[in-house]
Amino acid sequence: MAKLTGMSRTICGAACGILAAAIVASGAGAAPPTAHQASAVTIAQPAAALPAVPGPVKVATAKLPALLTTQANLNLRTGSSTRTRIIITIPKGTSVKVQARASSGWYKVTYKSRTGWASGQYLAAGKPVKSGPKLPSIPLAHQNRGPNKTSRVVLTYDDCPRTLSSFKSVINYAGKSNIGLVLAPTGDCLVSFKRRYGVDLAALARSKGQWVINHSANHVDLRRLSCTQGARELRGTGVRTNYGRPPYGAINSNVRCAYARADMKIWTWTHDTLDWMVRSKQTTVARAGAARRGDTVLMHMQWEGFTPDSIRQIRNRLSDSGIGLCRAYHGKDGRGAVAKTPVYLPSSLPC
Structure with missing residues (x-):
């Protein structure tokens, strides 16, 4: 990257x-x-740019x-x-x-x-390869949609913002516009901002009614680690909560075991903008704006989708299709002003 x-x-x-x-x-x-x-x-x-679509199959x-x-x-x-x-x-x-x-x-x-x-x-032709402890299977739809059980679209952003000011501008806009984002910063990102600015990005986002999930400590491919090593990586400097997103979305049985041992559920995505690849605001906005009801949209805090104007345009595009974005948190009763989100996400987001 x-x-x-x-x-x-x-x-x-x-x-x-x-x-x-x-x-x-x-x-x-x-x-x-x-x-x-x-x-x-x-x-x-x-x-x-995106790779060319494959031609006819031989x-x-x-x-x-x-x-x-x-x-x-x-x-x-x-x-x-x-x-x-x-x-x-x-x-x-x-x-x-x-x-x-x-x-x-x-x-x-x-x-x-x-x-x-x-x-x-x-x-x-042979027997399946053994790849770690056997765990209960999780329906793919549940893993991809996570706790969003509504018809609203959830915009999620991984990794790390470019600057503190860009991060603040986005979460301030989202809070004031009644939009609830899901942020997945890495542990090394959190450490870097705390060391440089004395700011806890996770706590700052929660104070504006935004949701924060784990994205590992160092963004390593968890498939290369044992269950114990993976759990240690998840419990490291990263976000402490009950939902997490594996780096690269890469999952095998060892990864599932690590999340279970760390007492976290996996939440990936249903709609990928590939913003890191195209690096185009116009394309990223168009792709995110084409999401369907109930989608979890993947973007990244260091690319063009993570700006107040991009989020505004995405919301307008979805609205034109009769689809709403997840709303900011307003407390357990869902009333009043935007409130601080809890550290642990509910089984169903109040979108």
């Missing part, structure tokens, strides 16, 4: 990252997916196996690319019937009478 102005550190813009073809990677220490394998929640490297003619087994929770998609729509998520260890294979290594498979494409990286 690019160096942030006014700060001596570099924030990985891929937290900006996008959902991988496999939501759960196959084991600790596995290399992150490449940019060509990335999707709405996996790691992708910053680029000047189907391999070699003899195909009749069945393959998923080595991780795997997305079944409408096309042989992570830029295509997800049909359903196939659980790890499931045998699927093979219909065809693309030259890119993707397989056309059938699962529960649904046919689509799945990444061959997480399909094999």
Whole structure:
């Protein structure tokens, strides 16, 4: 990610990252997916522009196996690319019937009478790869939407603001405009601002009716850590609360175990603007403004979506479609002036 102005550190813009073809990677220490394998929640490297949409699929003619087994929770998609729509998520260890294979290594498979494409990286003829302790599965929709159970859109911002003044201008505007944002600063960001300005960004945001969640201490890929190491990272210098967002949106069973041990629930996103990639205010506003009812929109505090004017434009675009933004917190009774948000988020945000 690019160096942030006014700060001596570099924030990985891929937290900006996008959902991988496999939501759960196959084991600790596995290399992150490449940019060509990335999707709405996996790691992708910053680029000047969006990659081109894949052309027609070339189907391999070699003899195909009749069945393959998923080595991780795997997305079944409408096309042989992570830029295509997800049909359903196939659980790890499931045998699927093979219909065809693309030259890119993707397989056309059938699962529960649904046919689509799945990444061959997480399909094999053998038994599924073990990747940590077995945990209860969490429905993807619950993980992505988090505690937003309303029809309103939640704008969320990861990482770290460029300056203290830019941060203050956004939270002041949001509070006065009755907009409730969700901020996910990293621990090293919080430490940096406390050391330089004596300001607690999390506490400042909460004082303006904004919600704050954990985004790890140092923005490391938690999949590379054990459950114990991951929990230690989550309990480090980062935000202390009950919801968190894994860096890059990268999740495997060790990551789920770490969040469970840290007593946090995972909240990713349903709508990614890729603001870190395009670095365009106009494009970011247009993408965020195209969100659907109940969406959790991913953006970042160091890019163009994190300004009062960008948020104003996003709200106006959504309003034109009859969709509202999550409202600022007004206390447990929902009445009166904007109030300080609690450290622990309720199971359902009062949007």
